[in-house]
Amino acid sequence: MNIQRRILFKSLVTPFYRQNAALLVFVYYMMTLAIGRANGVGLLEYHYSLIRGMLTNAPFLLAVLGLWLTYAIKCGQFVTNTLQKPAFSYLYQLSLLNVRKVYWLLLQVQLMLFLPVLSYLVAVMGIGYHEHWIPFANLAFLFVVFVCAVCAGWYLYLLQRQGEFPFVIKWKLSSLLIRKSYSQFLVRYVLEKGKLLFFVTKLYNCASLYLMLDGRDPARHTDIRMMALFFSAGMLGHGILVHRLKEMENTGLSFYRSLPVPVSRRFAQYGWFYFYLFIPEIIAIISRTPSCLTYAEAGFFIFFGYGILLLLNSLQLYNYTNLKNYLVNVAQLFFAVIIAMVTRQLLTLSIIFFVLAIILFFHRYYRFEPQQNPDL
Known part of the structure; x- marks a missing residue:
């Protein structure tokens, strides 16, 4: 060389x-x-x-x-x-x-x-x-x-040209999003700093849904466990993006924690943000209903995926020494999905995930003291 x-x-x-x-x-x-x-x-x-x-x-x-x-x-x-x-x-x-x-x-x-x-x-x-x-x-x-x-x-x-940049391409939010709500700060971060990770995750999820549902007859094939397994893998893949969002909050938006905002309102703001984040999957699921999914199955996938996002957010209210330790918890959630798939308890698990996300958030939000993550 x-x-x-x-x-x-x-x-x-x-x-x-x-x-x-x-x-x-x-x-x-x-x-x-x-x-x-x-x-x-x-x-x-x-x-x-x-x-x-x-x-x-x-x-x-x-x-x-x-x-x-x-x-x-x-x-x-x-x-x-x-x-x-x-x-x-x-x-x-x-x-x-x-x-x-x-x-x-x-x-x-x-x-x-x-x-x-x-x-x-x-x-x-x-x-x-x-x-x-x-x-x-x-x-x-x-x-x-x-x-x-x-x-x-x-x-x-x-x-x-000594690094001179003849033009600059910037991602800017629409004028409709100028209002500075907390969820808009998070959306802005994704659009400006997490574009590729967001795109990779959404492409995996939407492509997996398309491939798994292509040609499926919901009247003849009633078992959705395998589809739920792959779908949960994609949803848990949001973990790195959620982790980076929390790092940004801990360093750039830490002042917000001291504002007199009820914890229920804070949870609602996160809920709206993760709903925005979940829109591509919702569109993919709705586009396959009822031709490839029954309405009940579509509702399950939406509820299941949304609950996983909320749970990933609530898990960020614990300090992790590095990204690897956090991913260990994410992997444990995936193993829980596998166990629920084998025992045919996916609906029960989705309810547990959703309820656990709410409990952890309300219990941990004001007890959480962020520490600097050496990985990011």
Whole structure:
């Protein structure tokens, strides 16, 4: 490895993965550890069904490509922000080298940043060619090549212009959301700081619902336990986003805890916020009712998912030494779902989750003393 490549990797690639470790761990958990062999559905079968959906269904493929594009934008934002920091101004010396050589080095940087997507693309291409789903497989490949080439060109542009940013894209809330209620602060944080994590979680949940419910006849197939298991995995996947929200509250909105606001009103504000957060799943569920879900089943999924979100929020009223300890509790909730699935007590568990979320919130809110989390 030459010195220029080593400097670029240490300056851009290593910090990127260190900063986004929690997000990547979450994606790995969703794509591997959350998939068990309950009812004969294993890891390979799950990913085969995902790839088949990508390569045989144009809307689903577009959704996946949109996710990959969002990840590429996040990579681009990180590199752009890094190049604009005075501490990394030494990277501008690379612009003195041959343009083709610099572009090749930056393309290698982008390929390393895009490694999670590239590794999955290998499986997509292999299955696509084996099953003769060649057109969509080629489209996915060409899309990734185009995105990586454009990103490398953008990095070269920034190097040549000393990090000057010709335009700025900012997420701004609509004028309808100018009113500064507490839930709006949380919504603003998600839109500005948690876009990618929010998008990944929602894509997983909505895509899982689509794939599991596609072609289902509710009159003939009355067992929804397996669907509830995958759905709960996606809802519990919100745990990292909820954790980051609470870290933001503890550092940036701690003054609110001293205001004379009744705890019932505080709970209602969180309730509205998590209802907003749950809207994509609600839309996905309603769109499949009553063709693939009965009204009772749809109501169960909405109640179950909403209760999980509220419980994740209430669990944040305990101090965790690090993110790993919190994720252990999230994993325990998932095991509880598995036990309830085996014993056919999912409805009972959903009621327990909802009631427990309320009890913990009212019991812990004023007893909670936030401590700085070293992970975030």
